[in-house]
Amino acid sequence: MRLLLDTHIALWLLYRDDRLPVAARALFDEPESELVVSVASLWEIAIKHQLDRGKRNDRMPVSGETARVDLEVAGIVLLPITAVHAVQAGLLPRHHSDPFDRMLVAQALAEPLRLVTADKALAAYGEIVIVV
Numbered sequence: 001m002r003l004l005l006d007t008h009i010a011l012w013l014l015y016r017d018d019r020l021p022v023a024a025r026a027l028f029d030e031p032e033s034e035l036v037v038s039v040a041s042l043w044e045i046a047i048k049h050q051l052d053r054g055k056r057n058d059r060m061p062v063s064g065e066t067a068r069v070d071l072e073v074a075g076i077v078l079l080p081i082t083a084v085h086a087v088q089a090g091l092l093p094r095h096h097s098d099p100f101d102r103m104l105v106a107q108a109l110a111e112p113l114r115l116v117t118a119d120k121a122l123a124a125y126g127e128i129v130i131v132v
Contacts (some may be wrong), residue, residue, distance in 0.1 A: 002034045003027060004079070005110050006117035007041040007100065009132070015061065015072050024116060024132040036077045036113060040103040042068055083109050095124035105129070 005013065012020035013028065013035075027033060046064025062070070071078060081103065088106035089099075094104060101122060108115040108128045115122065115129045122129045 001027075001030070001032055002036055002111070002113045003130075004036045004038060004058060004111070004115045005041070005076075005117060006104060006115060006122075007037075007044050008118060009116050010037045010041055010071070010076070010108040011045070011061070011067070014067070019118075021132040022098060024118075025063060027116065027130070027132070029087045031065070034077065036079050037071055038104055038107055039081055040100050042071075042078070044100040079113075080113070081107070084108075092125070096121050097123065098122075 007051045009020070009024060009085060012016065023112070028035060042064045043062055044069045045062065048060040052060070068078070085103065085107045088110045089102050092102055092105060096105070096119075101117075101119065104115055104117075105122065105125045105128070107113065112128065115125075116132060118132055120131055125130050
């Protein structure tokens with residue numbers, strides 16, 4: 001199964017964060033699982049790292065470049081944003097307003113992929129979303 005990791009899930013996996021749910025670890029350990037991260041997540045990481053926003057314990061821990069290198073070293077596939085993805089994002093119902101999350105949902109629908117997230121609000125987009 002091709003799994004598109006939400007930004008926080010990718011970071012928790014890469015940096016062995018205890019917040020990564022056991023259910024996610026089990027999905028990732030399945031032999032047929034292919035892990036994918038969108039370049040939209042790299043964009044989100046880069047912006048948040050530069051702005052240094054967030055609660056003290058929830059700041060963006062790495063730069064976009066560091067995350068890119070670490071994802072590649074880990075063998076995680078990077079998914080570019082295409083025109084099809086952009087159009088799909090604009091057609092989505094307004095279940096969620098975060099533009100990065102909306103792009104991930106659009107990419108999951110277009111590719112197809114299953115989006116793995118801890119964000120329960122994304123479950124409104126249906127079966128393509130796996131909330132862990």
